[in-house]
Amino acid sequence: MASQELSSQASALARATNDGDHVAASTLLSQSMPALRNASRAIAGRTMDAEDLLAAALLSTWEKWTQGRGPVENTHAYITQAMRNRVRDEVRAPRSRNVALDTLGFELTLPDETERVHALLDHAIVAVAMGRLTDEQRMLLTHIVVDGEKPQAVAGHLGRSAGRISSALYRAKAALRFELATECLHRACTDADCRTDRASVALRLASGAALVLEDAVLAAARACGGCWSGVQAYTNLGGLAVAASIR
Numbered sequence: 001m002a003s004q005e006l007s008s009q010a011s012a013l014a015r016a017t018n019d020g021d022h023v024a025a026s027t028l029l030s031q032s033m034p035a036l037r038n039a040s041r042a043i044a045g046r047t048m049d050a051e052d053l054l055a056a057a058l059l060s061t062w063e064k065w066t067q068g069r070g071p072v073e074n075t076h077a078y079i080t081q082a083m084r085n086r087v088r089d090e091v092r093a094p095r096s097r098n099v100a101l102d103t104l105g106f107e108l109t110l111p112d113e114t115e116r117v118h119a120l121l122d123h124a125i126v127a128v129a130m131g132r133l134t135d136e137q138r139m140l141l142t143h144i145v146v147d148g149e150k151p152q153a154v155a156g157h158l159g160r161s162a163g164r165i166s167s168a169l170y171r172a173k174a175a176l177r178f179e180l181a182t183e184c185l186h187r188a189c190t191d192a193d194c195r196t197d198r199a200s201v202a203l204r205l206a207s208g209a210a211l212v213l214e215d216a217v218l219a220a221a222r223a224c225g226g227c228w229s230g231v232q233a234y235t236n237l238g239g240l241a242v243a244a245s246i247r
Contacts, residue, residue, distance in 0.1 A: 011073040018070045022127065025065065029058070032076055039076075043083045048090055057082040059146040062126070086148065125187065125237065129179035137172035144169055177206035184234040189226030196220055196227045205234050 010031070016024035040054035057079050064070035071078035130138060143149045155165040181202035189196070201221045212218070221227040 010075065014070075014075045015072045017065050018068055018072050020066075020068075025062075028075060032079075035076060036079060039080045040083055043080065043087055045087075047087055053083050053086060054079075056086060056146055056148065059142075063142070063146060066127075089148065125180060125183045125233075128183050129176055132179045133172065133175055136168065137175055140165070140169045140172050141176065174206060177208070178202050180237065181205040181230075181234045184237070185221075185227055185230035188230030188233055189224060191224065191226055194224050194227065196224050198227065198230075201227065201231065205231065 010028065013024045013028035017028055036054055036058075037050070040050040040057075044050040044053045060082055061070055061075075061079055130141075133141075140154065143154050144151060151165045151169060152162045155162040158165070182198065185196075185198045185201060189198075197217070197220065200217050204215065204217045218231070221231055
C-alpha cells in the first residue's frame with residue numbers, strides 16, 4: 001500500500017509538472033535523482049558518460065514538460081527509456097560500430113520506492129538559468145546537448161564553420177554554468193546585508209576548478225551561511241547541472 005501511495009503521489013507530481021508547476025518538478029526530480037543516477041550508470045556502461053547520458057534525458061524530458069506534453073506517470077520509466085534509446089542511437093552511429101553489443105547487456109528494473117532519498121535539486125533553477133541565455137546559446141544547447149546533433153551538422157544549417165560552432169557551444173556551456181551558480185546563490189542567501197561577492201563565487205564555481213576551501217573567494221562565501229548553502233546547492237544539482245554544463 002505504501003508503494004502504491006508513493007506511486008500515486010509521483011503521478012500527481014508529474015501531472016502538476018506537465019502543467020507548469022516548477023515546485024512539483026523540483027519535488028519529483030529530487031525524489032527520483034538517486035535512482036535515475038543508478039540507472040544511467042547501468043545503461044551507459046562503457047558506451048557513454050553516465051552523467052552526460054542522464055543530463056540529456058532530463059533536458060529532453062523537461063523540454064516536453066514545458067510544452068505540456070511530457071510524461072504524467074511513471075516518470076522514472078520514461079526517462080530510463082529515453083536513456084536506453086540514446087545509447088542505442090550511439091551504438092548504431094557509424095563511429096560506434098566497433099562497440100560490441102554485448103557491452104549493453106544490462107537489465108533495467110523499476111527501483112524500489114524505499115530507495116528514494118531527497119537530494120537537493122531544484123529544477124526551476126535550470127529553467128531560470130536557461131532563460132537568461134541568449135537565443136543562440138539556448139539553440140546550441142538544445143540541438144547539440146539535448147537532441148544529440150553533431151556540431152558539424154548544426155554548422156551546416158547555420159552556414160558557419162564547425163570550429164565556430166564548437167567555440168560558441170563552449171561559451172554557452174560556460175554561460176549556463178555561471179547562471180546556474182548565480183541562481184543557486186540568489187535563492188539560498190536572503191540576507192540583504194550580505195557582502196559576499198556572489199559574482200566572483202559564481203565564476204569560481206562555473207570554472208569547473210577543484211573547490212579548495214582555502215580559496216579566498218570560497219572562504220568568503222563560507223562565512224555567510226546562506227551563500228555557503230548556495231554553493232552546496234550548485235554542487236548538488238546533479239544531472240540537471242551537468243545537462244546544463246556538460247564538460
